[in-house]
Amino acid sequence: MDFVAVPDRVLDKEMELERLMAHHGSAMLRMCYVYLKDVALAEDAVQDSFLKAYKKLHTLKEDSNEQAWLMRIAINTCKDYLRTAWLKRVDRRTGIDTLPEASHDPDMPDATVINAVMALPNKYKDVVMLRYYQGMKVADVAKTLGITADAAKTRLRRANDTLRQKLERWYYDE
Amino acid sequence: MNDQLKQAMDRHFSALVWDDKRSQRVLRQVRGETKVKKKVSFSLVMAMTLILVAGMAVAAVTLSRSPMADAVTQARKALEDKYGLTPAAMGIFYPSETKEEGDAWTITFIGNGMPQALVGNYTVVLKKGADPVASWSFDDAADKALLDSGSLESPAWGVKQIQKGLVDIEAKHEAIDKHIKANPDLFQYENEIPLPIPKDNRETKEGEYFYRGEYWQAGTPGPDDLPQDKAIEIAKAAMVEEFKLSQADMDRAELTDAFFRAATPDRVALWSIHYYVVVDKVELGLGVLLDAKTGEILSIGLTTGGNG
Numbered sequence: 001m002d003f004v005a006v007p008d009r010v011l012d013k014e015m016e017l018e019r020l021m022a023h024h025g026s027a028m029l030r031m032c033y034v035y036l037k038d039v040a041l042a043e044d045a046v047q048d049s050f051l052k053a054y055k056k057l058h059t060l061k062e063d064s065n066e067q068a069w070l071m072r073i074a075i076n077t078c079k080d081y082l083r084t085a086w087l088k089r090v091d092r093r094t095g096i097d098t099l100p101e102a103s104h105d106p107d108m109p110d111a112t113v114i115n116a117v118m119a120l121p122n123k124y125k126d127v128v129m130l131r132y133y134q135g136m137k138v139a140d141v142a143k144t145l146g147i148t149a150d151a152a153k154t155r156l157r158r159a160n161d162t163l164r165q166k167l168e169r170w171y172y173d174e
Numbered sequence: 175m176n177d178q179l180k181q182a183m184d185r186h187f188s189a190l191v192w193d194d195k196r197s198q199r200v201l202r203q204v205r206g207e208t209k210v211k212k213k214v215s216f217s218l219v220m221a222m223t224l225i226l227v228a229g230m231a232v233a234a235v236t237l238s239r240s241p242m243a244d245a246v247t248q249a250r251k252a253l254e255d256k257y258g259l260t261p262a263a264m265g266i267f268y269p270s271e272t273k274e275e276g277d278a279w280t281i282t283f284i285g286n287g288m289p290q291a292l293v294g295n296y297t298v299v300l301k302k303g304a305d306p307v308a309s310w311s312f313d314d315a316a317d318k319a320l321l322d323s324g325s326l327e328s329p330a331w332g333v334k335q336i337q338k339g340l341v342d343i344e345a346k347h348e349a350i351d352k353h354i355k356a357n358p359d360l361f362q363y364e365n366e367i368p369l370p371i372p373k374d375n376r377e378t379k380e381g382e383y384f385y386r387g388e389y390w391q392a393g394t395p396g397p398d399d400l401p402q403d404k405a406i407e408i409a410k411a412a413m414v415e416e417f418k419l420s421q422a423d424m425d426r427a428e429l430t431d432a433f434f435r436a437a438t439p440d441r442v443a444l445w446s447i448h449y450y451v452v453v454d455k456v457e458l459g460l461g462v463l464l465d466a467k468t469g470e471i472l473s474i475g476l477t478t479g480g481n482g
Contacts (some may be wrong), residue, residue, distance in 0.1 A: 025192025148358040
């Protein structure tokens with residue numbers, strides 16, 4: 001059998017991609033689901049995001065925030081999918097109750113808060129997901145979205161106002 | 175809020191996991207293992223011959239457009255003539271159509287795939303018996319030389335900047351970051367396509383689609399409706415003509431959706447055909463809506479700018 005020598009840098013790149021997928025894949029999948037509201041589309045979006053990330057790995061500097069970098073790619077990919085969905089003028093949304101069964105107490109009112117976040121306009125969803133789900137600092141949220149920190153803070157405040165109204169006392173505290 | 179949202183999502187979505195199987199699928203793709211190998215052979219020559227024959231068949235399709243679709247087509251032509259906008263560049267805008275008095279139309283192409291603060295909006299006014307009048311919100315751009323140079327430093331992005339931004343994503347992001355830093359007020363709110371909001375906010379059922387604020391059930395074409403292959407043939411011909419695609423482009427294109435809606439007492443039967451293709455490193459999402467009985471084109475759309 002003939003073996004083809006694979007250059008180390010190629011293997012390194014693949015290992016790096018594998019590490020990124022293992023570390024960030026599930027969080028990206030859940031985030032993409034919140035944008036796209038469709039499990040299959042979310043899987044496709046994450047797969048596309050990692051393929052784009054692989055091609056751009058050389059642009060990821062050692063001291064840069066890889067989470068912010070990946071989320072930016074994922075959000076752009078999801079928005080692209082949504083633009084295509086607009087073009088189609090077709091929405092294939094599936095409810096969160098149609099997801100594969102989760103291993104949590106079914107009486108927990110998680111769906112309330114998640115539905116409220118999913119119903120936010122995209123620009124508010126962006127900041128909420130990055131700040132509260134991904135746990136990013138406001139400065140990183142702003143950088144990821146390509147907006148100013150002040151704009152990110154404004155959006156967070158407005159998103160919080162909307163969530164406060166929708167959730168009433170569900171889960172809400174600051 | 176921070177921990178509670180995270181905990182709620184992690185708990186509720188615990189079954190949504192990016193597992194090793196999915197990672198391996200991505201790795202196989204980056205290694206090129208899932209791509210079909212092409213051979214230059216007799217079969218390739220035969221395939222090319224078939225493509226040419228198919229191209230001739232598509233070119234033979236007669237296209238008819240609704241007044242609105244025709245207005246958008248004329249407007250696109252006017253933008254190409256006056257501003258040199260390519261189809262790919264036009265794909266970052268979406269048309270908003272307004273019928274004026276008589277047969278006049280005003281079509282506004284709203285910047286969406288790139289910041290509106292940079293690409294602006296284009297407007298075309300079409301009046302019967304008169305030449306189309308096209309304008310751009312940056313027609314009075316201060317630094318014409320910078321605009322014409324194609325530099326991403328220009329505060330107004332014309333076709334050269336858009337083309338550059340569609341291909342060189344990193345340069346686009348870097349340039350946008352600089353512009354935001356220089357003029358944060360202009361970028362306070364990102365422009366968004368207004369998505370249709372359903373009157374009754376519920377989940378879609380099996381085989382149901384959400385279209386322009388309503389829930390539709392996918393149907394099956396009747397004997398009086400165009401069959402799917404005919405609808406696809408018309409849609410492909412329309413895409414080739416509208417966006418100057420080559421037959422080779424369309425041959426590479428992937429059919430992503432073919433949705434049929436049956437007629438109701440107040441609505442025509444409809445085909446919605448969608449394709450995806452990469453042309454000159456730019457991803458194109460193409461869509462055509464057809465009257466399923468007459469084959470009349472109701473709208474033709476293109477989106478670009480999704481490469482990151």
